[in-house]
Amino acid sequence: MADSRTPSVLIIGGGTSGNALTALLRRAGIAVDLVEASADWKAAAGSGITLQGNALRVLREVGVLDAIQKEGYKAEGVAILAPDGTVLAAHEEFRTGGDDLPSHIGMQRPRLQQLLIDEVLASGADVRLGTRATAFDQDGEGVDVTFTDGTSRRYDLVVGADGLGSATRRMIGVTEEPRPTGMGIWRAPAPRPAAVRRTEMVYGGRCFIAGYCPTSEDTVYAYLVEPARDRAAIDPSAYADEMRALSEGYGGAWDEIRPALTDPAVVNYTWFDRHLVEGPWHRGRVVLVGDAAHCCPPTLAQGAAMSLEDALVLADLLTGLDDWASAPLDRILTDYHARRLPRVRLVVDASVQLGQWLLDGVRDADVPGLIHRTMTVLKELP
Structure with missing residues (x-):
């Protein structure tokens, strides 16, 4: 009481x-x-x-x-890449928490x-x-x-x-x-390629955005953004296959991330x-x-x-x-x-x-x- x-x-x-x-x-x-x-x-x-x-x-x-x-993982800024992995632009992020805190930390x-x-x-x-x-x-x-x-x-x-x-x-x-906005996102954890020390994103190619963010010394969080699909029509047992297929055509770190996307149980698909x-x-x-x-x-x-x-x-x-x-x-x-x-x-x-x-x-x-x-x-x- x-x-x-x-x-x-x-x-x-x-x-x-x-x-x-x-x-x-x-x-x-x-x-x-x-x-x-x-x-x-x-x-x-x-x-x-x-x-x-x-x-x-x-x-x-x-x-x-x-x-x-x-x-x-305290990321070292953000980079925009071409689909083949070429860096187009890189910059430090705005420190929204103040100068005494990192701009962002990636986390599992x-x-x-x-x-x-x-x-x-x-x-x-x-x-x-x-x-x-x-x-x-x-x-x-x-x-x-x-x-x-x-x-x-x-x-x-x-x-x-x-x-x-x-x-x-x-x-x-x-x-x-x-209300759905018309986009869907595939997400999955993967081993961190040694060269990935920041958030990196590709705009364009097969997806609207293909990106990844380090979440620890050993892991990254990889994601692919596409037009929203009917989730009921996607077999969850094929989630890893779908994400791997969507990532084809993206180079750089994606060539290391893609082969690790094998377990459909850790791949998540949601709408925005x-x-x-x-x-x-x-x-x-x-x-x-x-x-x-x-x-x-x-x-x-x-x-x-x-x-x-x-x-x-x-x-x-x-x-x-x-x-x-x-x-x-x-x-x-x-x-x-x-x-x-x-x-x-x-x-x-x-x-x-x-x-x-x-x-x-x-x-x-x-x-x-x-x-x-x-x-x-x-x-x-x-």
């Missing part, structure tokens, strides 16, 4: 934003229950992730930056998930796996939540961090849903989606964070960063409340939305625009200008 001395929060979803928020709230002395629908919390989907400076800035507050710097996605899990467990949060919330019953002082195991508990606040297909979002009556809840992200004492409220194509590599910033801003606003039963949570959650929406909208719109230019074959688009304008804003604190 919640009381003024021990505020309690339920976080639904044990992904990046849910785990980060759990760690931040526990550090502030707030009681947190975390429920995750999957029984295998450690089975994080995805092969690799690019953590830009503003994401690293949050992860430093969460307490996992040192481990990320040890296990991840399952390792990032494990580091966040370890932080949650060390925080003393109550974690229940294979559990979903099925109903919310709110009044002015709290939320009674019913779970799939038949139990119910009362909380001061419920946070929906349950991803793009958020059940929490639908349960509280938010009607905005993700645009999602942004423009209206309030809360109903009463239930609020959304991360992909449940917004998502964008990875053309700026800012999806995880935006989710992590949500967690940081919400934790900052909630920390220090004296009496949660009588706290003006509606105002606080409205302030959270007001702080996040303009910044998230900027990233979503820019990410979608970069992809649309490729879909439309626009050759004179101001890609550098759009990226620079967006990253300049992101260097400021959220």
